[in-house]
Amino acid sequence: MAGASVLRELRGDRADTPSVWFMRQAGRSLPEYRSLREGTTMLDSCVRPDMAAEITVQPVRRHRVDAGIFFSDIVVPARQAGLGVEIQPGVGPVFDHPIRTEADVDALPALGDDYEAALEPIREAVRLTVAELGTTPLIGFAGAPFTVASYMVEGGPSRDHLRTRALMRSQPEVWARLAAWVAELSGRFLRAQVLAGASAVQLFDSWVGALSADMYTTHVQAHSAAALARVSDLPVPRIHFGVGAAHLLTPMWEAGATAMGVDHRLRLDQALDILPAGTPVQGNIDPAVLFTSEQARFEEARAVLDAGARASGHVVNLGHGVAPDTDPQVLTDLVSFLHEQDAHRA
Ligand code: CP3
Numbered sequence: 001m002a003g004a005s006v007l008r009e010l011r012g013d014r015a016d017t018p019s020v021w022f023m024r025q026a027g028r029s030l031p032e033y034r035s036l037r038e039g040t041t042m043l044d045s046c047v048r049p050d051m052a053a054e055i056t057v058q059p060v061r062r063h064r065v066d067a068g069i070f071f072s073d074i075v076v077p078a079r080q081a082g083l084g085v086e087i088q089p090g091v092g093p094v095f096d097h098p099i100r101t102e103a104d105v106d107a108l109p110a111l112g113d114d115y116e117a118a119l120e121p122i123r124e125a126v127r128l129t130v131a132e133l134g135t136t137p138l139i140g141f142a143g144a145p146f147t148v149a150s151y152m153v154e155g156g157p158s159r160d161h162l163r164t165r166a167l168m169r170s171q172p173e174v175w176a177r178l179a180a181w182v183a184e185l186s187g188r189f190l191r192a193q194v195l196a197g198a199s200a201v202q203l204f205d206s207w208v209g210a211l212s213a214d215m216y217t218t219h220v221q222a223h224s225a226a227a228l229a230r231v232s233d234l235p236v237p238r239i240h241f242g243v244g245a246a247h248l249l250t251p252m253w254e255a256g257a258t259a260m261g262v263d264h265r266l267r268l269d270q271a272l273d274i275l276p277a278g279t280p281v282q283g284n285i286d287p288a289v290l291f292t293s294e295q296a297r298f299e300e301a302r303a304v305l306d307a308g309a310r311a312s313g314h315v316v317n318l319g320h321g322v323a324p325d326t327d328p329q330v331l332t333d334l335v336s337f338l339h340e341q342d343a344h345r346a
Pocket residue numbers: 022023024025026027028042069070071072073074075087088089090091092093141147204206321
């Protein structure tokens with residue numbers, strides 16, 4: 001397993017053949033996912049170990065990607081801790097009670113033995129998945145404190161995260177307590193996945209691009225660092241990914257990542273100019289090319305390989321997740337194309 005190409009690249013030990021997995025490779029783009037999920041809500045499917053394991057393996061089987069990404073969601077830990085949260089189709093996570101005041105933070109559940117016990121279906125799903133995947137590594141994940149807390153503060157998806165940013169500025173100590181709670185929630189979710197068999201982790205800070213570098217370092221970085229620190233004693237690579245976060249690459253790296261995910265807005269060679277020498281990178285094919293011609297898709301894939309060629313390690317991925325209406329055959333063909341390429345050609 002330690003020789004699996006994705007893990008080699010994430011450790012800065014280059015393989016000759018490119019490795020690839022896709023964010024959101026599981027899910028609605030796959031007909032086998034849609035039929036399995038019929039009659040079960042998104043969050044219920046995440047705590048049914050057999051279902052979560054099967055959904056995780058589906059894209060590996062179909063596309064021959066080099067890693068599985070554990071099927072769950074960034075709000076699953078909050079739900080297992082006892083918060084009222086649902087995922088509304090076409091909308092995203094919605095919380096029953098937004099967290100906006102000191103009293104709201106006081107009322108958050110303690111993360112004691114009950115939480116550890118509530119993670120058992122997650123551990124079981126990871127064990128089943130790892131057994132099924134064989135030599136293909138499983139990547140565990142969690143939502144970063146800013147992105148998860150933003151759903152909690154806003155109550156649901158938000159374009160500008162205005163309430164969250166206002167809370168940071170007006171009641172920094174209330175924000176800090178909330179972010180610390182989420183850091184423990186997400187960090188323990190990561191740790192549970194690794195102890196059950198995941199070989200790497202990714203911390204998703206999808207909406208962190210809404211913050212300035214100053215706001216990030218003052219109000220967020222320490223909490224993301226606390227989440228990652230929950231697995232830093234374990235021998236697994238830690239990928240840190242944000243969307244629209246070119247200006248945050250360095251502070252996100254300094255939060256304790258061992259590899260950086262880069263979205264499609266920043267070329268990998270430009271990311272490498274910013275990051276410390278030797279940083280392995282992951283990314284960043286624009287998911288929009290999945291809706292263009294085969295020639296355009298392969299040219300973009302080749303350009304991404306070339307832009308990442310001088311990195312110490314490079315795992316190919318999209319710049320953000322697979323859109324639900326992506327033709328799955330396009331993904332399968334992209335994986336085959338990448339596996340035929342020489343990673344060092346540039
Ligand atoms: O292949 C994978 O990546 C599977 C695991 C996964 C899911 N969510 C499954 C899911 C992962 C890693 C996530 C993380 C996640 N969830 C993030 C960070 C990654 C990113 O995309 O930026 C965020 C921001 C969320 C919150 C969330 N959950 C959103 C915005 C949505 C979409 C709502 C919609 O219907 O459009 C979800 C739901 C969700 N999570 C789905 C899946 C497969 C779709 C729900 C369904 O299939 O019914």
